[in-house]
Amino acid sequence: MILLTVLIATLVIAISLPVLGQRVLERRIVFVDLALAQVAATGYALGMALHMPGILIAIITTAIAVALMALMDEDTVLPKEAVMGAVYAFAASLGMVLLSLLPYGEGQLMGLMFGSILAINWEGIGILVAFSALGLALALTPHSNTYHGRLRFAAGLSLIIVPAIHAIGVLLVFAYLVMPALAVWRHGHNGPVWQATALAALASIIGTLAAHLLDLPPSATVVLTLGLISVIIGTIMHNMHHKTDNEKADEEDQEESSDQDGNKQRERTNDNP
């Protein structure tokens, strides 16, 4: 029964995260998920320490962070990854300091925000599906680099990422966001969505079953499987593309050379009336 919920949960994120990861990779803000997760965790811990609902405070702090992040133009001269990394470090440290000031607040409260795939039940999967659908509906609308466009994307992203990390942990979410998208990455651009999704779903099934049969920790085993499959399939497809590209180039060369031959022949016929 626990095996089944683990399998279904990894399949849910295999559908929702790779497509989102492609949008994230395109915008070059990979650390956004760590930053958002940390902001939420800081909010959650503060809520718990102040005897308020942790989830509510997490939603408020994440919403503020999203509104601020959307201020940053996508064509900013700042390295965006560095900004995301800085937000992560700042949020983590802010949480630590605030918790240390409270009489019974502890750093370990922050860990409560990061869930485990083993803990998810059917209700949790239902919530994950609902948030993923809502988040994808917001984040996958046509790209627009306006404040509204960026806000919509960041809101959609946080609606998927934050509940997912709360339910199944940061390791799986980060891996499913970037690994499949990287595996199908072609010529500096995103590859087909179906390929990334299929690859992730395959890793979910193989990884979960392998972990069960070999008696290994599921999160780490699924991530390892996803990594291996991404590298293998990514390399094969890269080579195939490379070949087809070379063949295309060869064909073009041949066409060019045959054109040149034709011209020469034409010239010769012209020369010899």
Added chain:
Amino acid sequence: MLVKHILPRCNSMFIIWAWALSLMLPAQVIAKPLIITTTPTLAQIAEAVGGIDIQVKSLTRVGQDPNNLVPRPSHVHDLSSASLLFSVGFGLESRWLPTLIRLSANANIAPGMSGYFSGDDAIEAIGVPLGMTSTAMQQWSPDINPYWWLDPELGIKVALALAVRLGEIDPVNAERYKVRAAKFASAVNKQLPRWRDYMNIYTGPIITYHNTYVYFMQSMHIELAGFIEPKSGIEPSTRHLSQLIDTIHQKKVRLIWVEPYNNRAVARRLADAAGIRLMVLPDSVAGYGLKGYIGMFDRMVQRIARWSQ
């Protein structure tokens, strides 16, 4: 004239000096040895043995995970003036205590010195828990189990050894420490049959998150049916959890115990999947000295009895 002028001045100077000395001297006389403990329960044992003759401070608080402490300057400050550092030992504080000892620059509290006292100095590591099969034992955490303070008899052993060490540090009060430790021993021993009877009536086999309560279970003759996380800090496999569900049904386990500082989510999932209950069991409670230490077992026993009904 001169004499008249100077004399009163000398007099007043003398009075100020005498006053200052009078402030300093008693201060030196009444300075009590400062005992720094790593956990609140050790502080209670130290208080029970040292009473009014020592000052006690704990580095961690009730409900805080003693495996992980984020060191702060105040911890270093406390340790730098400590006469004795009293730790659990067996690797429990190994992630953070060596750094704090080094930073304190107090050579006397380094391991092997007279100002360092831990569980290792008084007791042996754990034996085999009741009801554990050989295969279960192979899966069991290879770490030495450090949670000895949850066994009242080991608490007594350590208290008696602590009294001897305190007597070496503070020979004037050596006899008083021994008397208090003997009192501690008899008071805890007196309660022990009551706790055991209570547990005998109320509990069956139990599943716990980590190996934290193994000493307690041994002492109270409670059968251990398994751990949710057999290797500390490593996520259990789905197969392990399915096996646990089978064990729960076979052995008719009715309760899972979780430490206050461990993530309850996985334990709750297992409890729901198997249709049994989950309870948080304290590994320390607030309170002073002997009363606090006995109060911890009272609280544990009461909670377990209530949840087992």
